Amino acid sequence: MTYVKLPVLDExxxxxVDSYDQNADPREWENLVYVDWKSSGDTRFAPxxxxxxxxxxxxxxxxxxxxxxxxxxxxxxxxxxxxxxTGRAHEVGANVGRCRVIELxxxxxxxxIYNLHRDDNNRLNPEGTGWIVRSFYNLTDNPxxxxxxxxxxxxxxxxxxxxxxxGAQVVIDTQRxxxxxxxxxxxxxxxxxxxYESGPExxxxxSARNPRTRCESPHLDPQIILEGNESARNxxxxxxxxxxxxxxxxxxxxxVLSEA
Ligand SMILES: [Fe+2]
Numbered sequence: 003m004t005y006v007k008l009p010v011l012d013e014x015x016x017x018x019v020d021s022y023d024q025n026a027d028p029r030e031w032e033n034l035v036y037v038d039w040k041s042s043g044d045t046r047f048a049p050x051x052x053x054x055x056x057x058x059x060x061x062x063x064x065x066x067x068x069x070x071x072x073x074x075x076x077x078x079x080x081x082x083x084x085x086x087x088t089g090r091a092h093e094v095g096a097n098v099g100r101c102r103v104i105e106l107x108x109x110x111x112x113x114x115i116y117n118l119h120r121d122d123n124n125r126l127n128p129e130g131t132g133w134i135v136r137s138f139y140n141l142t143d144n145p146x147x148x149x150x151x152x153x154x155x156x157x158x159x160x161x162x163x164x165x166x167x168x169g170a171q172v173v174i175d176t177q178r179x180x181x182x183x184x185x186x187x188x189x190x191x192x193x194x195x196x197x198y199e200s201g202p203e204x205x206x207x208x209s210a211r212n213p214r215t216r217c218e219s220p221h222l223d224p225q226i227i228l229e230g231n232e233s234a235r236n237x238x239x240x241x242x243x244x245x246x247x248x249x250x251x252x253x254x255x256x257x258v259l260s261e262a
Pocket of ligand 1: 119120121176181
């Protein structure tokens, strides 16, 4: 028994669909209630759906009873503030798990490479059901920022950089691909992130929006890539040395997946 997965995500692990006309909408994200939640980078989150409807962002498996990243409960205070964003999350029609707006402060390419991680969306997800993937709807206009995707965290040749202008919409198998955003702006970036269960509803939604499963990355100076990789490697080594010193190192050698 395996999971139900979408063929459209087989090849590259992501699908970029037609952009949404973001500029026609009010900036609902500016009024949401945010909670501090350490993710990849300097971030805060505004939950629209959480494990049990509370204003918090913890992984669904960290609750009692624990559950997989499905059947999110809408957070009344925030969905009242952001009916359009909530409607967009509903529009797909698939089972929704975590749904939240992320606020990300500007960072560097090297920061983003250090932040590359895979998600743990499918913890507790029963085999035979739909694989959990995530949609990213960019809300602010960040044409010079990119979602960095890599099949192999340490191999820049596997990297794709997806530009993030307002309205950009990408569905990503975030448990397969390493991902992090390089946000080159001066103001925070906002993005609606939703966990969806793979199945006919999500497939139909993607298919109706001209999915592209390859993206030509904007040019980036090879020297910046080299230095970014080097910097990330050094920071990881320093972190591992520090945790070894404090005896808190994970000696199983297993990669720890992020909840972000
Ligand atoms: Fe993530």
